[in-house]
Amino acid sequence: MKEILFNAVENEKENLFELIQRLVQIKSYSGEEKEIVEFIVSKMKEYGFDEAYHDSFGNAIGKIGNGPIKILYDAHIDTVKVTETENWEHPPFAGVIENGKLYGRGAVDEKPAMAGYLIAGKILKKLYGNDFPFTLYVVGSAYEEDADGYPLYHIIKNEGIKPDFVLLGEPTDLKIYRGQRGRMELKITTTGKSAHGAHNQKGINAIYKMMPIVADIEKLDKKLKPKPTLGKGSITVSNIMSKAPSMCSVSDFCQIHIDRRMTVGEDKKSVIKELKEIIRKHKSDAKISIPSVEGKCWTGLDFSTLAYYPTWFFDERHPYVEAAMKTSKSVIGKAKCGTWSFSTNGVATAGQFGIPTIGFAPGKEELAHSSKEEIVLNDLLKATKFYSLFPFELIKK
Numbered sequence: 001m002k003e004i005l006f007n008a009v010e011n012e013k014e015n016l017f018e019l020i021q022r023l024v025q026i027k028s029y030s031g032e033e034k035e036i037v038e039f040i041v042s043k044m045k046e047y048g049f050d051e052a053y054h055d056s057f058g059n060a061i062g063k064i065g066n067g068p069i070k071i072l073y074d075a076h077i078d079t080v081k082v083t084e085t086e087n088w089e090h091p092p093f094a095g096v097i098e099n100g101k102l103y104g105r106g107a108v109d110e111k112p113a114m115a116g117y118l119i120a121g122k123i124l125k126k127l128y129g130n131d132f133p134f135t136l137y138v139v140g141s142a143y144e145e146d147a148d149g150y151p152l153y154h155i156i157k158n159e160g161i162k163p164d165f166v167l168l169g170e171p172t173d174l175k176i177y178r179g180q181r182g183r184m185e186l187k188i189t190t191t192g193k194s195a196h197g198a199h200n201q202k203g204i205n206a207i208y209k210m211m212p213i214v215a216d217i218e219k220l221d222k223k224l225k226p227k228p229t230l231g232k233g234s235i236t237v238s239n240i241m242s243k244a245p246s247m248c249s250v251s252d253f254c255q256i257h258i259d260r261r262m263t264v265g266e267d268k269k270s271v272i273k274e275l276k277e278i279i280r281k282h283k284s285d286a287k288i289s290i291p292s293v294e295g296k297c298w299t300g301l302d303f304s305t306l307a308y309y310p311t312w313f314f315d316e317r318h319p320y321v322e323a324a325m326k327t328s329k330s331v332i333g334k335a336k337c338g339t340w341s342f343s344t345n346g347v348a349t350a351g352q353f354g355i356p357t358i359g360f361a362p363g364k365e366e367l368a369h370s371s372k373e374e375i376v377l378n379d380l381l382k383a384t385k386f387y388s389l390f391p392f393e394l395i396k397k
Ligand SMILES: [Zn+2]
Pocket: 076, 109, 110, 170, 368
């Protein structure tokens, strides 16, 4: 079976490379994915997917088969913007191919996976028709760059799709990634009493109330303990603002914004507990809150979600990871595990819903969001073989 699948992928090589080139040429900034989603849905239809449509969030969704095991392949198809100060050797939306590499915005993060999924889907449908032992969803998720996790949260919560397993197409350089640190944002607010600067003793300065809290947050960062595989969490004050009736008054409002990266064993509860301890230590009445991330999808839908993205992590001996290792060995003769340094849609599928999730894709993660984005086309070919074989290895488990 392996040979049949791999030969079929080889036969689609030209289509695959043309597809990734086309995907890079279609500009698709977060919230502006209409054109690329329509292109992907049309390709799914052309390739014989049983279903192909977009949901209210603007995600492209394709379905093949009707088997009891539901696998979801996700590749977010939005990209970060190209800024004027970036220095691109090749125009970012030209899809230039040179010496076996393709260059451009999204060439790493993460359009190759979508091209691979589409061709794998086409082959599976062609070879197995309606005799699929599984259900395969192929998702081109929108708005991931600003709201990691939320597009898949939406699909699971609102669109009635409940996958048993999820594969992410974020760059892994053909390794099996099985987790990431989580992240969350927090705000701490102190309030005081304003007074004329000339009578400052009559006021309570909100900035002075915040200062010892900021100092202790800096100390807390140094105290956070490293954990195996994912390393240590971190805490950073990213912004501070205050208000006063005038520049000649005592400030009665101060607020800090915090970025918190969470490792294994750290979550919303433990993070808030640490901060509450600092506040209690200073006998302060400071308040903690979690801000929301808001956005408007290309479909017109407004969404809002808490800026909390839980840590997730699967053991190397987890059967799902093992199935991926076996597939990797079949395709490239070796299997290596790793974890992402950045955040992915896995914060929803694994972090919130506990669904076994891994990643496998070509491309180096350190090139994401940079003007150096490039993909080795032969690696995309290998990944596509992986995508076509993986469901069968999984079913054996
Ligand atoms: Zn990405």
